[in-house]
Amino acid sequence: MNDLFPIFIKLQNLQTLIVGGGYVGLEKITAVLQNSPLANVTLVSPEIRPEIRELAASNSRINLIERKFQDVDLAGKDLVLVATNDKEENKRIAQVAREKHLLANVADTPDICDFYLSSVVRKGNLKVAISTNGMSPTFAKRLKEVLGEALPDNLETAMEQLKAVRDMLQGDFAYKVDELNRITSVLTEKKPGLEK
Structure with a gap:
């Protein structure tokens, strides 16, 4: 583990x-x-x-x-x-x-x-670090390559837009988190025909 x-x-x-x-x-x-x-x-x-x-x-x-x-x-x-x-x-x-x-x-x-x-995937301000707990730097390197190809290059625009929404939201931290979760829930919805 x-x-x-x-x-x-x-x-x-x-x-x-x-x-x-x-x-x-x-x-x-x-x-x-x-x-x-x-x-x-x-x-x-x-x-x-x-x-x-x-x-x-x-x-x-x-x-x-x-x-x-x-x-x-x-x-x-x-x-x-x-x-x-x-x-x-x-x-x-x-x-x-x-x-x-x-x-x-x-x-x-x-x-x-x-x-x-760690092996690191960078897309603008997004940085994803990968760890294999020291077991296989080669596996981490290969996963980095896969993620680098899979993640779209326009993520920076999406992050900038979400930051603008976050900055406009009024209310306490909990409210902002709930609202941002609601807005971004579409990103994790299962699409018909794509279930495994």
């Missing part, structure tokens, strides 16, 4: 540390920036891929430190993504992060992660 708590975080309000500058580090920083372009990221690694350097050159919110990780690198950080090619060091970094009450994600080691990065 997947008992993970889904959450969307405003990374621009936090300090994110990525440990590792290889291919997996590139995957992590790319995922962070695709989802939170204003994220504040420090990346520490003795070797840093050219693609990461290019990202940092065009983004003042990325700080590169070219050396081995030191425990002091965790100071002032809120979130840690560990992506070195040394599994024992990855475990050690995650443990030190936990001792400092920081959430840690360790690449390819779901049993010691506090959180996972």
Whole structure:
């Protein structure tokens, strides 16, 4: 059973540390920036891929430190993504992060992660995150592709219209929720001939 708590975080309000500058580090920083372009990221690694350097050159919110990780690198950080090619060091970094009450994600080691990065489907302001509880990132990737194709591109217009309706509604929160549920109920009605 997947008992993970889904959450969307405003990374621009936090300090994110990525440990590792290889291919997996590139995957992590790319995922962070695709989802939170204003994220504040420090990346520490003795070797840093050219693609990461290019990202940092065009983004003042990325700080590169070219050396081995030191425990002091965790100071002032809120979130840690560990992506070195040394599994024992990855475990050690995650443990030190936990001792400092920081959430840690360790690449390819779901049993010691506090959180996972999800596969994400984006359609304008709609963002759907997919989790397999760390069991199969490949399945999550394929489901992302299916949803990306299935969801229409004009969802942004529908969301803007619903936001305008919500903004016009008078009354307390409960009334607004009931009214929006009534208005959108057509989206979940079963159509004749489509039942299974």
